[in-house]
Amino acid sequence: xxxxxxxxxxxxxxxxxxxxxxxxxxxxxxxxxxxxxxxxxxxxxxxxxxxxxxxxxxxxxxxxxxxxxxxxxxxxxxxxxxxxxxxxxxxxxxxxxxxxxxxxxxxxxxxxxxxxxxxxxxxxxxxxxxxxxxxxxxxxxxxxxxxxxxxxxxxxxxxxxxxxxxxxxxxxxxxxxxxxxxxxxxxxxxxxxxxxxxxxxxxxxxxxxxxxxxxxxxxxxxxxxxxxxxxxxxxxxxxxxxxxxxxxxxxxxxxxxxxxxxxxxxxxxxxxxxxxxxxxxxxxxxxxxxxxxxxxxxxxxxxxxxxxxxxxxxxxxxxxxxxxxxxxxxxxxxxxxxxxxxxxxxxxxxxxxxxxxxxxxxxxxxxxxxxxxxxxxxxxxxxxxxxxxxxxxxxxxxxxxxxxxxxxxxxxxxxxxxxxxxxxxxxxxxxxxxxxxxxxxxxxxxxxxxxxxxxxxxxxxxxxxxxxxxxxxxxxxxxxxxxxxxxxxxxxxxxxxxxxxxxxxxxxxxxxxxxxxx
Ligand code: 3NM
Numbered sequence: 001x002x003x004x005x006x007x008x009x010x011x012x013x014x015x016x017x018x019x020x021x022x023x024x025x026x027x028x029x030x031x032x033x034x035x036x037x038x039x040x041x042x043x044x045x046x047x048x049x050x051x052x053x054x055x056x057x058x059x060x061x062x063x064x065x066x067x068x069x070x071x072x073x074x075x076x077x078x079x080x081x082x083x084x085x086x087x088x089x090x091x092x093x094x095x096x097x098x099x100x101x102x103x104x105x106x107x108x109x110x111x112x113x114x115x116x117x118x119x120x121x122x123x124x125x126x127x128x129x130x131x132x133x134x135x136x137x138x139x140x141x142x143x144x145x146x147x148x149x150x151x152x153x154x155x156x157x158x159x160x161x162x163x164x165x166x167x168x169x170x171x172x173x174x175x176x177x178x179x180x181x182x183x184x185x186x187x188x189x190x191x192x193x194x195x196x197x198x199x200x201x202x203x204x205x206x207x208x209x210x211x212x213x214x215x216x217x218x219x220x221x222x223x224x225x226x227x228x229x230x231x232x233x234x235x236x237x238x239x240x241x242x243x244x245x246x247x248x249x250x251x252x253x254x255x256x257x258x259x260x261x262x263x264x265x266x267x268x269x270x271x272x273x274x275x276x277x278x279x280x281x282x283x284x285x286x287x288x289x290x291x292x293x294x295x296x297x298x299x300x301x302x303x304x305x306x307x308x309x310x311x312x313x314x315x316x317x318x319x320x321x322x323x324x325x326x327x328x329x330x331x332x333x334x335x336x337x338x339x340x341x342x343x344x345x346x347x348x349x350x351x352x353x354x355x356x357x358x359x360x361x362x363x364x365x366x367x368x369x370x371x372x373x374x375x376x377x378x379x380x381x382x383x384x385x386x387x388x389x390x391x392x393x394x395x396x397x398x399x400x401x402x403x404x405x406x407x408x409x410x411x412x413x414x415x416x417x418x419x420x421x422x423x424x425x426x427x428x429x430x431x432x433x434x435x436x437x438x439x440x441x442x443x444x445x446x447x448x449x450x451x452x453x454x455x456x457x458x459x460x461x462x463x464x465x466x467x468x469x470x471x472x473x474x475x476x477x478x479x480x481x482x483x484x485x486x487x488x489x490x491x492x493x494x495x496x497x498x499x500x501x502x503x504x505x506x507x508x509x510x511x512x513x514x515x516x517x518x
Contacts, residue, residue, distance in 0.1 A: 004109060004129055006070055007039040008197035009221045010214065011132075011171045012204055013074075014060075016045050020141060020206045026056065029210045031063045036214025038204065039197070042089050042111075044074035057083035070109055077103045087111070089132065092119060092146075097126045113173075115146045117160040123168075124161060130169035132199055133157050136184060137175025137352055141201045145174065150352060151187035152371065152402050154195070162192030169196045177203040178216050179321060182225035183355045187404050197221060226327030227355050238423070238517050241459055246507025248453050248463040253279030253499045257451035258299025260323075261444055262286050262316055264306025264335065267437030270488075271302075274441035277495040278467065279503075280448030288318030295322040300451035302443045303356075306335035308346055320354035329450035329457065332356040333443040337368035338375035344368060351403075357450060357457050359399075360408040360443055363387060369407075370399045389413060389424070393518045397422045406457050408446070410439060414465060415518065418458040425462070426514035427469035429476040431491075434484035442468050445495075466513050471495040474509075 012033050016026050030041055041064050043057055057071070057079055064071040070086035073079045075094040080087060087109030088100055100110050111130045112123035120131055133154050135145035149157075154172050161168060176184055176198045188195050198221060207213035259280045263271055268284045275282035283294065295301070301323045303316045323330050337347045347368055359369055363385055364377040377383055387395065392415045400407040401419030408416045414425040432438040446464035453460035474497075475481055475490035498509045 004107075006109060006129070006169065008130055008169050008171050010038045010218050011040040011042065011197050011199040012038040012214070013042045013044050013173070013199055013201045015141060015201050015205045016048070020202050022206065024210075027059050027063070029205060030060050032209075032211035033204050033214045034063055034067045034069055036204075036211040037218030038069065038214050039218075040070050040072065042072045042074055042199075043085075044089075044201075046074075050076075050079065053079045054082045057085055061085050072109060072111065080104060080108070087129070089113070097123060097128055101127060114157065115149065117157055120157045120161055120168075121164055121166070124164070124166035128168055130171065130196070131157075131161075133170055133172045133195075134199075135174030136172050136188075137180075139175040139202070142174075148174070151184055154184075154188040155190045155402060158188065158193040158195065159190040162190060171195060171197045171199045173199040173201075176200050178213070178220060180354075181217055181220045182223070183324065185221065186225050186228055187355065189404070191401070225324070225355065227324055227330070227357060238515060241421075241462065242510065242513055242515060244459060245463040245466060245510045245513075246502055246505075248449060248459060249278075249467050249498070249502040250505065250507075252449050252452045253503050255452050256281050257448060258283060258294070258297050259302065259444055259448040259451060260285060260291070260294050260299055260319070261302045261304070261447075262312075262319055263302060263304040263333075263440055263444070264308075266306060267304075267440040270437040271441045271444045273492055274495060275444050275448060277492045277499065278445055278448060279499040280444075280451070282444065286312060286315055288315030288322075291315075291319035291322040292325075295319075295326050295328045298328070298451070300329040300331065300447040302331045302333065302447045303350065304333040304335055304440050304443060305337065305343065305346055305350075306333070306440060308343065313346055313349065316350055317353045320350065320356075324354045327454075329357045329447060329454060329460075330355065331443050331447040331450065332359045333440060334359065334361050334365045334369055335440070336377055336379060337361060337365040338377035339364075339379055356403070356405055358406040358408065358446065358461055359403070360410060360439075360446065360461075362410055362439070363392065366396065366399065366407060366409040370395055385411070389415075393417075393422055393424070397518075406461050408461055408465065410442070414469075416458065416461060416465070417518075421458055422518040423462065424516050424518050425465060425469070426516075427466060427473060427512075429469070429472040431476050431481075431484050431487040432469075432472050435488055438472075462515065466510060466515070467495070467498055470509055470512070471498055473512075474498075 089111040091113040112128040114120035397417040449464035450460040471494035474494040
């Protein structure tokens, strides 16, 4: 079945229950939504009697048909036939696709709910015109959903469809609204296949102004999210990338960007001192309510989970939304991600709540971010390594491609990737592992560079990482450094010196970088 010419970009599923519709009139809400720009309407009504279903479907069709918007009926091919609408949508437990097709004929639009690769492939093989892929995020609108698959799950299904060469259309469903529609479309995209649209219920049906809600969503789904700056990645080779680093650090030191740190209680002072030393301007604010004002100042955001609590998590989510809205660079440091259930869930919640340009962590943390089960971190330390270097490279590259961001796994050998370009970095010094907050302040350093280098965030991250690690090497060999205690002030001095050298146009500090293409 070749895809029919249908615009699936903003797909409305109706809901007549008081919890969603409130006291509003269903037909009026659909009329407003169509005026606002929804491109498909599915009439979903699990309670009305058949005669009533047909009658309401006919009324809805009087609105959708003149607007060129297909009207589909949830589950009921008989109602679709009786009302003469364009098609049906069937769930996995509804009327089966082949029977629906037999009843409605080849021109009808028939969509199928798919929760997994298997369901998606089967429906495509059997001739579905489109798939409703979900559940993306948990939603009170439909509580008996099978599994929450997130953007990673949607992307996996899209990749499987592309590999099997099905050109079936796709929308995703579950918890989509104006705050996440663009990100969900962006992060669900697989290199071979993208979603054709998003399906929403409450974002429009529960709105007090359905027309405005539809207009807003229609605009959002047609545009890239503000944080998607580097849609065409510069094809940088190792040497061209390395050559740019001193200039990037010089730019950061001259511009003194704001670096907003929502970091843990242990490292606030150290991270702020590091930020000042490298030439950025730190603000250590954990108050989510002021994040929108701070985001407007053009800086970057670090979210560090080191001493998280439920209240801190809610502040993090507010700040992340504020920076995402203006495209301000965001960095996530999931400290101790694999150590406790609270933290494992915290990672899931925050990654479902917004977009991070970069996620950095040690092996245990990045494995947790990737979704690996059974990661046992002993406190915030990574614990004994369980992965070979090649395993780390595969994991980091795959996670970056999945999240469409940059992933940095720190360790004796750091591994960094944006999903396309992957590097290993062997700079740094063991003293960094002997003091508190060295990983956290690295996050501050990288975020500071990302604030000024927004186009290529991989370049920004490598520049920040190298500045940091080379400063540690220079500090460690100083005569006044006798151990971790004397290392700290020397390290801050060396960060400051690299900043000053960079400002003077001297990039010699970056001569001994140990960076390799992986
Ligand atoms: N089907 P909202 S989730 C109707 O996962 C429906 O198949 C789902 O509602 C699925 O946009 C869902 O309000 C409800 O979150 C989506």
